[in-house]
Amino acid sequence: MADKPQPTLTVLGTPPPRGGSSESPECAWCDPAQRCDPADACHTGETARRIALLGNPNTGKTTLFNRLSGLRHKTSNFPGTTLEARVTRVKRGVEGGRDGDLIDLPGIYSLELDQLESRICREVLAGTAAPRGEPLGEPECAVVVVDAANLARNLMLVGEVFRRRLPTVLVVNMIDVALRHGVRIDARALEAAIGCGVVLTNAREGTGIDDLRHAIRNARIPTPFRAVPAGGDELRAWADEMNLHGARAARGPGTGTLSETGSDRVDRLLLHPIGGTLVFALVMAGLFYSIFSLARYPMDWLGFIFEWAKGFVHSWMGTGALANLLADGIVGGVGSVLIFLPQICLLFFIISLLEDTGYLARGAFLMDRLLRPFGLPGHAFVPLLSSHACALPGIMATRAIPDQRERLATILVAPFMTCSARLPVYVLLTSLLFKDRPLMAALAFVGCYLLGMVAAVLSALIARRTILKGKSRAMAMELPTYKRPSLRTAFVGTFDRARLFVRNAGTNILVICVVLWWLGAYPRVTPPPEVSTIRNAISGTTVPNADVYIPPGPVADALATKSLSSLRGVVLVSRDTAIAEADRLEARHQKTHSFLGTIGRGIEPVFRPLGFDWQLTIGVLASFAAREVFVSTMNVVIAGQETPQDDAAKANLMLQIQEAKRSDGVTPIFTPAASWSLLVFFVLAMQCLPTLAVTARESGHVKWALLQLVWMTGVAYVAAAIVYQVMR
């Protein structure tokens, strides 16, 4: 081991007494109840110490981090990667001193492996990498978390860290589990052997956390009684030797033999090809039901709140440009995304619980056989399943996939899965295609789901053989012992995901929604003559709330079916009907002459091979923000009303859409060929800007979002064109 000068680490002398002294000033970084020495680093303007937290997977590292951070942490990525980085401020202990920024590094088995996680850990320890937004610099302390019940293997990583010559603290976690299995850790003996601070913790219960804070403050460069070898068999022997000093059999001879445990007996069922798959299917059905069905109630409440907020803004500010921007652009736009928050929270809460029990690792093995032929790992199953509710939580759930290429492939194809936002479009189109034939409509529905799945796995296969080419990671995983999940960990993890989602909705997605709303709402155009005719007729009525006489002409002809009576071309309609008709015509005129409408008419030739006229093109463009917008846009463009109020109105609207004609006045907009083409387009197209924003965030680069957009739109375009050209 090369000698290296001791880093300048602030190691304080005698801690100030609890409660502080009269000479000590207040410190913004310190506990108000404490006072510390003016010479301390926290008073000299020095930055917080950087502390790297690392360890093997399944050592309780995340639980420990959550214990130290609570809800106060920042989540980002390591630049250019999909790897998540969490940073929290660790407050000084009761003795005073500087705070530290604790960086939670990915779980690794070795620093020397040719894997992204190992590379990132190596670089962070060398000071050449840092989470996004954090300055580069070598950490002043490394905290290595090891599993008390698996000390020998974990100590190999510890040895590798020791060779970095950083002040180090060894955290022996899950001491309760070790003791249950007959292993007792002698902290003093271990500390004497490895020559650095050793802290015994049970992060789940919060035991040893204060000791850990103290140890971090007093971390020193390890001085093991035997130098750490470079690696290989020597390092293994070193780890075994250190283990012999620290771990003792608590129950005498026989302890620690490779005998069958309770978890092994449970695994006989849960890993069984048939029984295990059945149980997995049941668990996944429960998960799917929760995010699809249980989340509906809070989603409805949120929808109600946003509708109320929109109404409140309008009633408060009227219908001016600012009110429209605030109500329809900002509240409406962000509300349409935040409405998915309950699904995201529920999904991550359940996933966290399942992961904590140790079951998800088993599930990944079961599904690996299914997905491996397409270049995806078993871990991809849960994200892909979740994407059937909404691609946003699905993509966020890909963080459980350890391999970067496999994770990117899963992110890229997840939006192919039929999300709930597609359902209104499917309902509209299958109803048009199979009127009064519910069985055929149901089969078409199932076909849409299958088409999405097939497109996803084939796209994944293509991606893994081209742009994401590379050897799949060996399917070898530690299977943790089954245990009771920690609600605290699940809550903290869920809160973290929800916070990320809300932040995203409040920034990128907000801008996107406002821009699309503006394109659909502006420029403001003069209402058509028909509207003036109706409004003049209404204002000409001197009796309040009286029925309205519409003079002869096209407007009166159009209202003939709604008239109370008619005589010589003059129709009498109720005041409400007249107002509704005027609003309808105005909304339709406004939408078709908006920027979006103009663009739609301009690029109609592009969509002509798919059988879309300018009205369908406007619907497709408007639904680029969110798929479900297609239905309301078509309602406005064709019928001039966004949401019908009752069943009769809905039936009438459906009839209007069915009979709507193209510009030639003869050809229906929704011919069977055009409807099938549109259906295929919506199954395959990337019509969801929030998903693109989340893809860019989760993949670490906007290029992946653009690739996703181009690929999905391209596939949708070609498939829809083929369908139309074959069926026309």
Added chain:
Amino acid sequence: MSGPVAAPPTATTVPLSTLRQGQSGIITHTHLDPDDAALLCAMGLCINATVKVIRPGQPCVVAVGGVNEGEACACGGTCRIGLARGLAGQILVIPQPAPQQQAARP
């Protein structure tokens, strides 16, 4: 299994995937590529490590023991590694006699 350093297979070695439930073996050699071998070694599946098959098939679940003969497992016998069947087939082990056979020896 630190890279290719391993004893060549002998007549007594068999793939790990062929061991029956409850049967133990000592890893002697692998046909894994260096990256996979390094990962498995970091997980405890090193040359000379004792493994016991807890569940054969897909996945092949093994318990990992120490690398020294007769050494009890440092993890209290609780560490379990799941291996895809193909991966287990590339790990060669010398099967160990069952405990009762060992006891019967003089």
